[in-house]
Amino acid sequence: MTTIRTTCDACGDIELVPGDLWLELEADEVEGEYIFQCPYCDQTERKPASQRVVTILLASGVRYEVAPPVSQRSITAMPISEAEILSFAGKLENENWSEHLEAG
Numbered sequence: 001m002t003t004i005r006t007t008c009d010a011c012g013d014i015e016l017v018p019g020d021l022w023l024e025l026e027a028d029e030v031e032g033e034y035i036f037q038c039p040y041c042d043q044t045e046r047k048p049a050s051q052r053v054v055t056i057l058l059a060s061g062v063r064y065e066v067a068p069p070v071s072q073r074s075i076t077a078m079p080i081s082e083a084e085i086l087s088f089a090g091k092l093e094n095e096n097w098s099e100h101l102e103a104g
């Protein structure tokens with residue numbers, strides 16, 4: 001599985017899998033930010049993502065959201081809920097498990 005190396009302010013260098021993080025892209029921009037919850041200290045981190053980073057993360061299967069224009073942001077910009085993240089992570093786990101079961 002693809003691992004994504006990044007840095008947690010508290011823990012230093014850490015490794016994530018694509019399901020651990022998501023991208024927030026600006027409308028009509030090629031750059032944005034990525035958000036992840038550190039698996040070691042549970043702190044939510046937000047980091048700037050250059051065009052190169054965005055490209056790499058998208059190619060790795062990281063999900064993304066496009067932020068609405070700034071003028072609408074105060075009304076509509078809601079972070080992804082924890083339930084959505086868990087649902088997404090759960091789907092990944094289920095796929096892995098079914099593979100294991102079939103192999104065994």
Ligand SMILES: [Zn+2]
Nearest residue numbers: 008011038041
């Ligand atoms: Zn951490």
